[in-house]
Amino acid sequence: MASPHDGEALTAARKANELIRGAGLTWTDIVMGSNNERPSQGGRSREHYETDPDVLWEKFEASHPGQAAWILRHSDSFDFARSLRDSVLKWGRLTPKQAAAVERGIARERAWA
Numbered sequence: 249m250a251s252p253h254d255g256e257a258l259t260a261a262r263k264a265n266e267l268i269r270g271a272g273l274t275w276t277d278i279v280m281g282s283n284n285e286r287p288s289q290g291g292r293s294r295e296h297y298e299t300d301p302d303v304l305w306e307k308f309e310a311s312h313p314g315q316a317a318w319i320l321r322h323s324d325s326f327d328f329a330r331s332l333r334d335s336v337l338k339w340g341r342l343t344p345k346q347a348a349a350v351e352r353g354i355a356r357e358r359a360w361a
Contacts, residue, residue, distance in 0.1 A: 304340035305333075315350045317341070322353070 261323045267278070268278060298304060309316035322329035332346055342350065 289315055297339065301337040304338075305336055308336045308340060308342075312342075312347075315347065316352055318354050318357070 251260065265275075268275060298307070305316075315337075319329050319332050323333045324330075326348075332342060332350065335342060335346065
């Protein structure tokens with residue numbers, strides 16, 4: 249789609265759209281990601297991912313106990329921590345930037361202790 253020729257760029261965009269639709273995805277899935285469903289290896293059928301918030305939190309807590317504990321400690325009084333908990337309950341994970349912010353919070357608590 250980076251061609252300076254409009255016809256070539258349009259053809260590339262149409263082909264990309266065809267491939268995305270053929271895989272059962274949308275442009276939103278491509279740009280934002282989709283944690284609920286992803287195409288299987290063949291790209292034709294979809295595999296369902298966990299969406300139960302309690303299960304997502306339990307999995308996050310098991311794999312990131314320090315981060316989960318920090319989020320829970322601060323989620324009642326700190327809007328940012330509450331938004332992080334909401335992210336985990338929705339997506340089952342934090343973004344790399346969110347995780348880094350939690351790690352900085354944990355480090356600050358250790359320095360104050």
